Amino acid sequence: MEAKAVDDYVELSNAAKNGPLLGRLVNYQPLFSTDPKVRSYPLSELSAPDQKRTQEALVVRDLLNVLVGLEGVYIRYNNYYDPHSDVVPEFKIAKTMDPSLKSFSKRIAKLGKYYIVLTKVAEKWSEPSFGNILHRFGFEVKRFLRLNYLHFIADRLERDFKESTTFSISELEQVITDVEITKQLELLYTVSERIDREDRTRRNMDRVKEDFNNFINDLKDQGQSSNAFILATDTRVLPIAKGGVILRIIQEMVHENLGDRTNVAFLNNILNDVAGNYCEMLFKWLTEGKLNDPYDEFMVVDTMKNVNDITPHMKYGDRLWDTQFVIRKDGLLKQYDSNADNELLFMVLTTGKLVNLVKTSLNKVNLTLATNRDDEIKNFSELMEGSTLELYINKWYNEANKLCLQMYLEGYELVKLIRMLQKHYFGYHNANGVSRFLQKNMVELTRRYRKNGYEREKLQRAFEIERESKYSSNNDLVKQLLNLQLDDQPFGEVILQYVRQGEEQREELTISGEDDGTRLLRANNFQNLKDILLQELTSAHDGSEDIKALKSNIYYLNFEMIVPYPISIIITRPCIVQYQIISRYFFLLQYYSKLLDDTWIEINKNIVWKYRGFTKLVRQRVIKRSRVLHNQMSQFVKLVLEYFTQDVVEREMNAMTSTTTKKASILDWQSCSQECLTNIMTNCCLSQLIEIQLQIFEIIHKFCKFITSMRREFCQLDANLYEMYTSSNSRRVDIPTNIYTPEEYTTRTSEYITYIDMVVQGFQQHVLAFKEGLGHHHRSNRSRDTNGDDHHSAARLLTSLSS
Numbered sequence: 196m197e198a199k200a201v202d203d204y205v206e207l208s209n210a211a212k213n214g215p216l217l218g219r220l221v222n223y224q225p226l227f228s229t230d231p232k233v234r235s236y237p238l239s240e241l242s243a244p245d246q247k248r249t250q251e252a253l254v255v256r257d258l259l260n261v262l263v264g265l266e267g268v269y270i271r272y273n274n275y276y277d278p279h280s281d282v283v284p285e286f287k288i289a290k291t292m293d294p295s296l297k298s299f300s301k302r303i304a305k306l307g308k309y310y311i312v313l314t315k316v317a318e319k320w321s322e323p324s325f326g327n328i329l330h331r332f333g334f335e336v337k338r339f340l341r342l343n344y345l346h347f348i349a350d351r352l353e354r355d356f357k358e359s360t361t362f363s364i365s366e367l368e369q370v371i372t373d374v375e376i377t378k379q380l381e382l383l384y385t386v387s388e389r390i391d392r393e394d395r396t397r398r399n400m401d402r403v404k405e406d407f408n409n410f411i412n413d414l415k416d417q418g419q420s421s422n423a424f425i426l427a428t429d430t431r432v433l434p435i436a437k438g439g440v441i442l443r444i445i446q447e448m449v450h451e452n453l454g455d456r457t458n459v460a461f462l463n464n465i466l467n468d469v470a471g472n473y474c475e476m477l478f479k480w481l482t483e484g485k486l487n488d489p490y491d492e493f494m495v496v497d498t499m500k501n502v503n504d505i506t507p508h509m510k511y512g513d514r515l516w517d518t519q520f521v522i523r524k525d526g527l528l529k530q531y532d533s534n535a536d537n538e539l540l541f542m543v544l545t546t547g548k549l550v551n552l553v554k555t556s557l558n559k560v561n562l563t564l565a566t567n568r569d570d571e572i573k574n575f576s577e578l579m580e581g582s583t584l585e586l587y588i589n590k591w592y593n594e595a596n597k598l599c600l601q602m603y604l605e606g607y608e609l610v611k612l613i614r615m616l617q618k619h620y621f622g623y624h625n626a627n628g629v630s631r632f633l634q635k636n637m638v639e640l641t642r643r644y645r646k647n648g649y650e651r652e653k654l655q656r657a658f659e660i661e662r663e664s665k666y667s668s669n670n671d672l673v674k675q676l677l678n679l680q681l682d683d684q685p686f687g688e689v690i691l692q693y694v695r696q697g698e699e700q701r702e703e704l705t706i707s708g709e710d711d712g713t714r715l716l717r718a719n720n721f722q723n724l725k726d727i728l729l730q731e732l733t734s735a736h737d738g739s740e741d742i743k744a745l746k747s748n749i750y751y752l753n754f755e756m757i758v759p760y761p762i763s764i765i766i767t768r769p770c771i772v773q774y775q776i777i778s779r780y781f782f783l784l785q786y787y788s789k790l791l792d793d794t795w796i797e798i799n800k801n802i803v804w805k806y807r808g809f810t811k812l813v814r815q816r817v818i819k820r821s822r823v824l825h826n827q828m829s830q831f832v833k834l835v836l837e838y839f840t841q842d843v844v845e846r847e848m849n850a851m852t853s854t855t856t857k858k859a860s861i862l863d864w865q866s867c868s869q870e871c872l873t874n875i876m877t878n879c880c881l882s883q884l885i886e887i888q889l890q891i892f893e894i895i896h897k898f899c900k901f902i903t904s905m906r907r908e909f910c911q912l913d914a915n916l917y918e919m920y921t922s923s924n925s926r927r928v929d930i931p932t933n934i935y936t937p938e939e940y941t942t943r944t945s946e947y948i949t950y951i952d953m954v955v956q957g958f959q960q961h962v963l964a965f966k967e968g969l970g971h972h973h974r975s976n977r978s979r980d981t982n983g984d985d986h987h988s989a990a991r992l993l994t995s996l997s998s
Contacts, residue, residue: 247293250292251296251363251364253268253269254269254270254296255356255362255363255367256356257270258300258304259348259353259356262306262307263307263345264284264311269288270286270287270289270304271286271287272285272286272287273287274287283308283311283312284307284308285308286307286308288301288304299365299367300364302368303364303367303368303371306380306381309380309381309383309384310340310380312387312388313336313380313383313384314337314340316333316387316391317333317336317340319333320332323490324435324490325435325437325490326437326438327472327490328437328438328441328470328472328473331468331469331471331472332390332441332469335469336383336387339379339380343376344376344380347374351370351374352367352370375457375461379461382452382458382462389444390441390444393444394435394436397432397433397435397436398434402431402432402434405432406431409430409431409525413428413524426540426541426544427518427521428521428523428524429496429498429521429522429523429524429525431525432525433525437490437491437492438473438490438492438526439493439494439523439526439527440525442473442528443526445462445465446529446579449463449576450529463576466575467574467575471575472492473493473575474571474572474575475572476492477494477543478565478572480493480495480543480546480547481543481550481564481588481591481595482550482564482565482570483550483561483562483565484547484548484549484551484554484562486547492526493523494527494528494540495520495521495522495543496520496521497519498518499519514768516548516763520547520548521544522540527540528579530579539584539585542588542589542592545592545595546588546591546592549599549861550563550564550595550598552599552761552764553595553598553602555760556602556760557602564591564595564598572587592860593859599861600860602761603761603762603864607761607762609762609765610852612673612762612766613848613851613852614848615671615672615673615674616673616766616774617844617852618673619673619674619754620754620774620778621777621778621848622781622785622840623840623844623845623848629782629785630785631661633785633786633789634789635661636657637786637789637790637793640747640749640752640786641747641748641749641790642748643745643746644685644746644747644748644750644751645745646683650681650748651680654679654681654748654752655679655680658679662675662677673756676757676759677754677755678755679752679755680753680755681748681753682751682752682753684751685745685746685750685751686751686776686783687750687889690776690780690881690885691885691886693882694883747896749782749783749786750779750783752779753775753779754775758771764861764865765865765868767865767869770868770869770872773872773873773875773876774872776876777844777872780839780880780881780885781836781839781840783892784836784839785836787892787896788829788833790896791825791832791895791899794825794899794903795825795829797903798825798902801906802919802920803906803920804818804906804909806909806913806916808915812944812948813944813947816947816948816951817944817948817951820951820955821902821951824958825898825902827958827959828895828958831891831962832895834992834995834996835880835888835992838988838989838991842988842989842991842992843875843880843988847871847874848871850867851867851871879968879969879972879989883972884969887968888965891958891961891962891965894954894958894961895958897954908943910934911933911934911935912934912940912944914934917934962996965996966993966997969992970993973989
């Protein structure tokens with residue numbers, strides 16, 4: 196039976212010379228313009244009036260062959276045509292043909308060219324490299340040719356030619372013109388031609404240069420955008436036209452044919468069939484977070500698709516959240532062009548990411564937002580009409596955010612966790628804990644920093660003891676995750692890097708009209724861009740190489756914390772860095788407040804400072820003045836601390852955790868967290884006035900050290916005090932060996948008075964500069980402050996410092 200089937204097949208092919216047209220499509224000769232041709236009957240011998248009808252019949256018979264891509268006797272392929280090449284065939288017409296018949300033949304023969312081209316490209320697009328969408332378009336072309344076009348030729352035109360003795364070439368053209376099938380054939384040919392042209396353009400372009408230009412243009416567009424949506428994109432150009440590029444070409448064809456309802460209906464049907472796989476990918480991404488895109492056709496790209504060794508740290512890090520899934524800019528549908536602020540693209544990208552986030556966090560392999568089959572995309576062209584796409588995406592975006600926020604607020608107790616961060620980093624409602632830590636570790640925190648000093652271990656051990664003490668709650672996750680460290684850089688260098696970097700950028704922008712971002716946008720290629728980045732990095736590194744004296748350990752105190760996934764999506768690493776900087780400033784204020792409190796005990800309660808036997812000069816110019824200066828220092832630190840904690844930090848932290856502020860999406864929580872921390876960082880205390888405060892802290896530190904050292908010095912000024920001190924402290928190693936002589940007494944007293952006068956003058960000048968800066972901040976922000984809180988709190992601090 197199998198052999199007979201093969202014989203029948205071959206016999207059909209060989210016997211089809213005089214058979215129906217569809218039978219002649221199998222191995223019918225000739226297929227090449229260079230193959231031997233059947234010798235034709237000379238048309239010149241059929242030019243007589245009574246023979247014109249015969250000539251017309253022969254031409255019509257040839258045209259029926261041409262319409263299905265075959266040569267006729269008088270209408271043949273051009274000499275250069277090769278069916279195995281990409282050359283588009285053209286048909287040449289016998290010179291001796293009647294001019295009127297030749298005119299008809301030229302108009303009708305183009306359909307044969309369309310048929311051949313569509314047949315070849317449909318076969319070519321069946322290769323996997325062209326992707327599912329183009330593969331499906333090729334299938335739709337094949338189906339149209341087989342079920343519509345060829346049957347029209349065989350069942351209508353060939354039948355009429357055989358059965359009607361009056362069937363003419365004009366009637367042939369009229370039938371072809373009247374039916375929609377030939378119009379649809381031409382539409383498919385136009386689409387395929389545009390696809391082929393796009394494909395050739397991509398193959399011939401310099402893709403590296405094109406990728407770079409797209410990358411820079413995308414940076415410019417997002418830099419000029421005023422919205423809050425930061426869109427991660429892949430700006431590379433696909434090597435061949437596929438995916439969304441194909442859908443966009445068909446969409447453009449639909450738009451161009453809006454005046455013809457039949458053409459639009461046909462193209463929309465083709466579009467719906469071709470976009471079926473794309474619609475499924477969009478639906479799966481929005482509702483399940485799945486990205487099944489083996490041929491890189493969808494608008495979302497998984498940058499980690501080909502990475503096999505993803506470490507747990509990378510998998511559950513906020514960096515992977517930002518970079519794993521990005522928007523493919525090449526081949527975006529035309530509906531996204533009108534969305535200039537990228538909000539719609541951001542919603543598409545974020546929706547799938549949020550569903551993935553919930554699935555990963557809850558360890559749910561199969562999780563979907565869809566509840567029934569009505570949620571699926573049934574009609575692509577209808578989805579693209581009006582605002583339907585926007586409404587559809589917005590629906591799933593809201594559903595994903597609702598589910599994700601429920602997980603965060605109820606499952607992970609996000610608000611409680613944020614308050615824990617505030618408690619331990621900012622001492623928010625934790626004043627006793629901070630005071631207790633400082634009280635126990637003042638000696639180690641006051642010592643000079645040593646890179647490998649034992650103070651680090653002692654502080655870490657003290658912190659661990661505090662963590663396990665009765666004052667710590669077992670439910671305090673943040674306390675369990677915190678690690679005490681001594682940073683490599685003192686607080687002053689860290690914060691001044693931020694401040695000076697901002698000032699330099701503003702200065703460069705004012706002078707040259709361009710900042711670092713502008714210089715980056717002027718790069719010519721990726722290597723040039725890399726060189727600029729390395730140059731700036733080197734410059735920044737060189738600028739921070741200033742050798743400075745080592746400070747006390749309190750300047751290096753830093754609390755490190757690795758935020759667990761998925762909390763790290765909202766409390767990101769940049770947020771933790773800001774928490775740390777603010778915390779270091781807060782602990783510095785607390786430390787100097789505590790240091791001054793301890794010094795107050797020394798200066799007011801110690802028997803040496805309370806001794807009444809000193810001369811009036813010492814009592815007035817040294818002791819009293821030291822106490823007044825100490826009081827001014829203590830008041831200054833406490834006022835700044837009160838302003839910073841209550842008027843700056845507390846206000847922003849209340850805004851971050853407030854339930855009255857509507858935060859309906861993960862983006863709202865991310866933006867709010869970042870905004871509140873940035874507001875604290877840009878407050879005048881941590882920006883414009885930080886350098887003057889660091890100088891004031893240095894003055895306070897030296898003065899407190901002077902106060903402590905004066906216990907020994909005072910004993911040597913008076914014999915009775917010397918006897919009293921040595922008798923009560925007989926075992927102390929710092930007991931002076933003798934008292935000063937009168938000459939030394941005068942010299943020493945003069946030195947003490949000169950030093951105190953210098954400290955008073957330096958402290959008052961710095962405080963005056965601080966108040967002037969605060970006043971400038973108060974005046975410059977008076978008109979810009981929308982709620983007035985910062986304006987009034989700065990005014991209160993200024994008033995308190997001046998009183």
